[in-house]
Amino acid sequence: xxxxxxxxxxxxxxxxxxxxxxxxxxxxxxxxxxxxxxxxxxxxxxxxxxxxxxxxxxxxxxxxxxxxxxxxxxxxxxxxxxxxxxxxxxxxxxxxxxxxxxxxxxxxxxxxxxxxxxxxxxxxxxxxxxxxxxxxxxxxxxxxxxxxxxxxxxxxxxxxxxxxxxxxxxxxxxxxxxxxxx
Numbered sequence: 001x002x003x004x005x006x007x008x009x010x011x012x013x014x015x016x017x018x019x020x021x022x023x024x025x026x027x028x029x030x031x032x033x034x035x036x037x038x039x040x041x042x043x044x045x046x047x048x049x050x051x052x053x054x055x056x057x058x059x060x061x062x063x064x065x066x067x068x069x070x071x072x073x074x075x076x077x078x079x080x081x082x083x084x085x086x087x088x089x090x091x092x093x094x095x096x097x098x099x100x101x102x103x104x105x106x107x108x109x110x111x112x113x114x115x116x117x118x119x120x121x122x123x124x125x126x127x128x129x130x131x132x133x134x135x136x137x138x139x140x141x142x143x144x145x146x147x148x149x150x151x152x153x154x155x156x157x158x159x160x161x162x163x164x165x166x167x168x169x170x171x172x173x174x175x176x177x178x179x180x181x182x
Contacts, residue, residue: 027178036182045172048087048100054158054180055080060107060126068141070105070128078107081151081158081180085173102173103130104162106149114152120145122164129166138168147174157181 027041032053044050059075062068072080087100106125117125127144147164161177 032180034182036180039179039181040177041179042175042177044085045087048085048172050083050085050173050176050178052084052160052178052180053082054182055082056110058107060105060128062126062128062143064143068128068143070141077110079110079153079158080105080107081160083160083162083173083176083178098134100133100135101130102132102171104128104173104176105130108151108153108158110153112154115150117149117151119147122147122149125149125151127162127164129164129171131166131168131171135170138170142167 027039028044028050029037029039030051032038032051034053036054038052040050040052042050055072056079057074057076058072058080059078060080061071061073063071081104083104085102089098104127106127108125117127122145123143127147127149128141129144130141131139133139144164144166147162149164150159150161152159157179158181159179163175166174
């Protein structure tokens with residue numbers, strides 16, 4: 001009887017460990033062009049590449065006239081987070097106007113913190129979504145004010161979870177999760 005109980009206990013423990021292991025999100029790890037480690041934990045569309053960057057000592061200036069555009073400038077108090085999805089193209093497909101890219105940009109305090117921004121609060125971080133393609137009526141930069149952004153910034157590591165509603169009909173990155181270190 002003790003032997004059977006021991007076997008059942010061991011089997012239950014092993015099964016629960018394997019279930020927990022499956023729920024852990026690891027993500028695709030890469031190094032961006034400035035040497036930072038990027039872990040994209042959300043699903044990147046199969047036909048493209050997703051990456052992120054953390055620009056220390058930077059601020060995001062958003063201009064709205066004549067249309068929305070951003071400039072990244074020096075600042076000691078804030079940092080800028082960039083996330084980008086780019087569709088892959090083969091050499092045969094690399095013709096004029098055959099490009100597709102979506103991006104997210106926002107600014108956060110440089111200090112260590114953990115905060116959730118929701119809907120109108122997204123203006124505090126200047127959350128901007130960009131869609132760059134030959135897709136009339138949808139291409140451009142947009143200020144986002146519908147969604148939830150969770151940010152945890154600790155030293156050289158920034159964790160981001162963003163779910164938002166893009167103002168265009170066919171966005172591919174409305175639900176993203178990533179970590180930038182370095």
